[in-house]
Amino acid sequence: MNSILTTRMWALLSPALLACLVACGSSTDPGGDDGGVVFSYSPSGSQMIIEAGTSRDFAVAATGGGALTAEWKLNGLTVSQTATYRYTAGSVGVDLLQVAASSGGRSGAFEWTVTVSEDVTTLPPAVPQVRVTHGTLPAEARVSWNFVGSSTYPIDSYLVACSFDGPLSVANWDQALQLGAVAHTGNIGYSALFQTDDGMIPGATAWFGVRARDELGQLSPLPQSVQHVLSYAWDLTGTVRDDFGRPMSNVLVKFLVGGRVLNDLTAPDGTFGYGPFSSVDSVQVQATATVGDYYRYSSPHLKAASGSVYDVVLIGMIPVDPACDGTDGDFLQYLRFMTMTSPLSEQTKLHKWREYPVAVHIPDFVRSPDGLDFAAASREALDLWNSDSGLQLFEEVASPGAADIIFNFDFDEPALNGQAVLVSPQGVLNGAVTPELVRVDINSVLPAAGSSGYPGVKGVALHELGHTLGLYAHSSGCSDYRLMDIGAGSSAFSDGRTHPVHQDEMNAVRCIRYLNQAVDLSRYDSDGRGAGSPR
């Protein structure tokens, strides 16, 4: 502020010097041998607009030559012979005012074109191109504008103010928060950054205005102010877990914000955090394990509005049978193939049960006349998924109303041993939506293919439960028996098999169990450690 005031006072005190700087070059002084005489003219500009009926002094001065004589002509007629001439604007039109002066044997001349107008303001014009953008830090606002080029009196500085109560105008300018003055330097563009220390309120709506101030202290009008919502601070925290649900420490978590990259390492309890970010930032979280082989995860661009907690699950680079179709020996590809989130599928986001254990209702059903207990076989299938995974995937409930999955044995569709049908929301069980109610149909006339009887029913139930656990696709091409091959359920317990769920299938089911709901599996990548690399 001090420098602004100094500049302004200098300008107010030195009109003659200013006039000379501008006007001397256009006088008729002979160059070089001027005998030390310097003429100056005021006002310095040769074009002006004056309101009809008002007066204005015009003057000529000389230094270094002693006595001065002057002759003023208005439209060619002599009107004065003094150093200062008071011009009064008459009728609307254009007047030509000329002065010829001499001093110390030298002569000088100058002329002004005066446009007489009915209504003239000498206020500076409104400041153009005022705009407000967010700064890097929360609540920061950058106000920018363009210079005022044509003004009756030279521009001295620009004043910036803001209001939190509504649009700014000339009328309420004095009540606004005055943010300071920026000196007019002759540059085309100006900007100033304001922070909480200047009175910026995080998250508030503010109206900013800029007015030009001339050397007389006159302020430009303010036809409009700029509305702007100030940003606010937010932190981002979360926990990184592995595909067993265990917290992972020393995971490198990068926060990508615009061009910046900020780093954190997860604590022993798997937690990470960073902040504050600005609410206008979009932050991408990238998690890379520093111990063990895991696929790197890169989040979508997160905004403050979407919450400040973001949890990440890292998937291990688990060995997988490379013979299985769509797998290429890479567990992530196998997982995406089986969950129908591969690039070939319509969606890449995995939907699964909202919570585990999944509640299953199995009605009693014994077939007559052979006495085959379908309910008991199905319960054994359910128990096998729990015991072989070591996880509480399913629990049986007595009431169908409390169930997520309901078994149905009233099913005799030809050529189908069984099926898993998405009842609610109605659709296909393929991971596109979060399942709420699934019906598992077990054919009570078949099973025909593979083995029949009790082991066949148990195997079909095991296969259909595999679908409900997120193995939405059928595998093919694998180098040995797979429960989730098409039609493979009824032969699950053939050939002496007692634990027909393959390790690859179990790994996938466990992974799905611990992955975040609706996670986009295309956001995992091998970070340069592709399939076939050491694990």
Ligand SMILES: [Zn+2]
């Ligand atoms: Zn199937």
